Amino acid sequence: MSPTTNLQHDQAGAIVTRFAPSPTGLLHIGHAYSAMFAAAAAQKAEGCFLLRIEDIDTGRCRPAFETAIFEDLEWLGLRWETPVRRQSDHISDYAAALENLQRADLLYPCFCTRKDLRREADASVSAPHGPDGSVYPGTCRNLTAPAREARIAGGASYALRLDMKKSLRRLDRDQSKEPLTFFDQVRGRITVDLHGCGDVVLARKDIDTSYHLAVVVDDAFQGVTLVTRGEDLLHATHVHRVLQKLLNFPEPTYHHHPLLRDSSGERFAKRTSGATLASLRKGGAAASDIHAMIRLP
Ligand code: GLU
Numbered sequence: 001m002s003p004t005t006n007l008q009h010d011q012a013g014a015i016v017t018r019f020a021p022s023p024t025g026l027l028h029i030g031h032a033y034s035a036m037f038a039a040a041a042a043q044k045a046e047g048c049f050l051l052r053i054e055d056i057d058t059g060r061c062r063p064a065f066e067t068a069i070f071e072d073l074e075w076l077g078l079r080w081e082t083p084v085r086r087q088s089d090h091i092s093d094y095a096a097a098l099e100n101l102q103r104a105d106l107l108y109p110c111f112c113t114r115k116d117l118r119r120e121a122d123a124s125v126s127a128p129h130g131p132d133g134s135v136y137p138g139t140c141r142n143l144t145a146p147a148r149e150a151r152i153a154g155g156a157s158y159a160l161r162l163d164m165k166k167s168l169r170r171l172d173r174d175q176s177k178e179p180l181t182f183f184d185q186v187r188g189r190i191t192v193d194l195h196g197c198g199d200v201v202l203a204r205k206d207i208d209t210s211y212h213l214a215v216v217v218d219d220a221f222q223g224v225t226l227v228t229r230g231e232d233l234l235h236a237t238h239v240h241r242v243l244q245k246l247l248n249f250p251e252p253t254y255h256h257h258p259l260l261r262d263s264s265g266e267r268f269a270k271r272t273s274g275a276t277l278a279s280l281r282k283g284g285a286a287a288s289d290i291h292a293m294i295r296l297p
Helices: 029-044 063-075 091-103 114-123 145-153 164-174 211-221 231-246 277-282 287-294
Strands: 016-019 048-053 107-110 159-162 181-184 188-191 201-203 226-230 253-257
Touching (some): 016 226, 029 048, 029 063, 029 287, 091 107, 181 231, 277 287
Parallel strands (some): 016 048, 181 253
Antiparallel strands (some): 181 188
16 A cells, blocks of 8 residues: 555655544644644645644534634634645545555454453553553453354454564564654654554444544655654654554654643643633633734744
8 A cells, every 4th residue: 555646745855744633522722732843833834734624433423613723723824735634534544554564464353351351451461551651461352263253253343453473573674673663853753663552443343443543544645744742642652663664654753742741730631721713812812812822932
């Protein structure tokens, strides 16, 4: 699978950044910071700024929140390239990437329920924490092929997980042991460390993809060269580099910025309704007030 034929932006050398919100709630001031950060990075480099709607989680996403994203960002004075990519329109791209990994025998079905996962995490006091919560202990990795087939034939629902050990062995072989790295504009070159990542889910039981897979496919297909996002997603970048390498996608540069915090040091979250852009606007704030509050570096 090669994204090169699908690039949304392919001007040689142009910086392409993106803001990729999920319409699961109203944007807050922390989102405004992320969006303005990405837009400013593109503007400084005379590059392109993209907006992407990350709406694969159909149970949690709402059209009203998507409408609000556009309203809020326009109010802030941001402008982005069109068409806007909406993940729910590109499930076939994620399926093709999965197929590729499946053919390379790097995926396995996981039948564990949330309850199973919680029980296992509770039982192991020292269970390491990864990008998706407790690291998966690998229960279904060792099921035999007939056991898997029997469960699937019996109608059991399953997620698809990346066999991380197998994937790393594959990469070691292909790269003659050159360590896999990524470049963060704040932290410098970082060696990918997957201790504590475990076998991440690439297709959920309820959705034929996952955050990790969709984001990697989209960034490649849209020609994103500079991924700017909050430092809470730094651990996910280790997983994303592995996926990029396995799928033969280009390596973007990263900038994981600090998260904006309120006066008590708490990070802004969707539930802090007082800090939503919609509520600030209704309370009489002007876009210039938000720009002044945020103070981009
Ligand atoms: N959709 C993610 C979020 O709203 C951001 C993904 C990313 O920037 O990689 O947190």
